Amino acid sequence: DADVTQTPRNRITKTGKRIMLECSQTKGHDRMYWYRQDPGLGLRLIYYSFDVKDINKGEISDGYSVSRQAQAKFSLSLESAIPNQTALYFCATSDPRDNTDTQYFGPGTRLTVL
């Protein structure tokens, strides 16, 4: 079984709809991240969480919100989706005991907003 899972894998929605992307991990890591990937822009950090009570904005948090329901679960919400949020979204984890911050990624969710 995969260590970091994301649901759904693909989603098509309409402008103005609320969308939730979910991430679960079995690695036992405290740190979790949400990134979006756009062609030519690499990965940009949306939100990150160092533990259940610690949630922080990344470089592109506008239009997004998150919830850390448990150590193993970190959800990303788009309150009112817009077309420029069409992208590939990745969840990742890292172990705070690892000083290098090596990250472990889920398979991604491809979101299309029409």
Next chain:
Amino acid sequence: AQSVTQLGSHVSVSEGALVLLRCNYSSSVPPYLFWYVQYPNQGLQLLLKYTSAATLVKGINGFEAEFKKSETSFHLTKPSAHMSDAAEYFCAVSGTGGFKTIFGAGTRLFVKA
């Protein structure tokens, strides 16, 4: 502040040829440097990382990278490309203390038969 620049958004090589993917970094603290690979329809996975133990780092699938402080570079190489190496490759940097990781824009590698 940290940053990463990957030179070339696309690189095309013939099967059996040398693979060279370029990465330059900027960091105000001693960096940790990474190469991640993303195969089609998959998430990123760690290919190799530099942690200051050795300047030449060997990774999976025959890839290696050399840390050159004087050139602020961490280029990825493989002596002989295989069709299965076709993927997108991301260079990344994090500072001592771990947080936070900055990713480059990615380089897509095409391998021609």
